[in-house]
């Protein structure tokens with residue numbers, strides 16, 4: 195079994211389901227924290243487990259440059275390398291390459307780019323990006339696509355969408371021919387990881403999330419017959435007809451899951467919603483739908499309400515490192531002087547370890563003093579807030595309270 199998606203309940207267009215991957219079962223809709231270089235910045239893996247993170251992201255572009263795919267492959271893939279036993283998804287590297295647009299040269303074959311680390315020249319194609327992702331060994335990997343810039347004219351959006359469709363077919367062909375090369379089979383749990391697991395399991399707060407925590411075994415190699423799953427990506431810029439055509443062409447190639455890419459690239463939020471809503475109509479109901487790179491807490495609730503199953507965003511972690519915290523009472527900029535003597539917890543309605551223990555005054559002091567602990571505590575809270583928000587979305591869908599919950603969250607999450 196490589197991937198299985200079971201839709202359990204729906205409420206309006208919102209869906210609650212279970213996505214089984216080789217390393218873990220995921221409750222959807224799910225928010226996926228971003229671990230760019232095999233690390234969710236400032237948060238150790240055992241804390242991610244405690245927070246109930248079910249699946250995290252790795253960025254192929256960054257990992258390919260450092261430490262290099264071969265190093266990760268020898269360690270048994272990302273799971274072995276970073277000692278993470280739940281699910282992982284890697285992007286194709288396309289988005290990072292294209293976001294360094296001055297540094298790239300693109301043709302039908304692929305894209306030549308310069309490393310942001312040392313200026314060295316590299317080449318990504320659908321084949322080589324898929325090869326890199328097989329070496330990294332995530333449970334879910336992505337077809338190599340071109341993320342169309344915004345704004346773009348009609349000719350440009352069409353050409354880019356068609357290139358993505360041709361690259362999707364090449365990504366799939368390479369994947370089918372090489373998927374057995376995934377490095378999981380050689381992975382063995384280290385003594386350190388077993389010890390770590392025992393410590394985590396005996397921690398009182400471990401696994402209190404109910405539905406996702408407390409179910410980890412120490413590193414078990416997945417079913418030997420399991421492989422990764424390659425998802426296709428729908429592009430087409432901000433044009434609904436092109437998005438429809440892209441969806442149809444991607445579905446024709448055939449993937450076990452479909453992503454909507456090329457959004458949150460600077461367009462107004464109403465346009466993002468319009469494109470998401472119209473694209474979802476053309477995606478199969480029985481396959482997971484992944485909206486890439488969004489968004490704020492109220493946006494992730496909104497998109498889950500439209501029928502998106504998977505989302506990722508750097509916002510909770512990046513904002514945390516800049517002292518911007520999401521709470522049930524709105525955004526808090528912890529650097530402000532008004533919090534200097536505030537004895538209250540950051541979010542009185544949050545049960546995370548930060549809100550249970552520390553005052554706003556202390557968090558403000560840590561941030562003002564540029565202490566590393568500020569980044570750690572701020573990130574833990576923000577991730578907790580996002581993951582808890584999605585947990586409540588799932589609960590709400592199972593109760594059939596879609597509209598009431600969504601409007602409740604909406605008003606609470608407004609800045």
Ligand SMILES: [Zn+2]
Pocket residue numbers: 540541544545546547548549550575578579
């Ligand atoms: Zn908190």
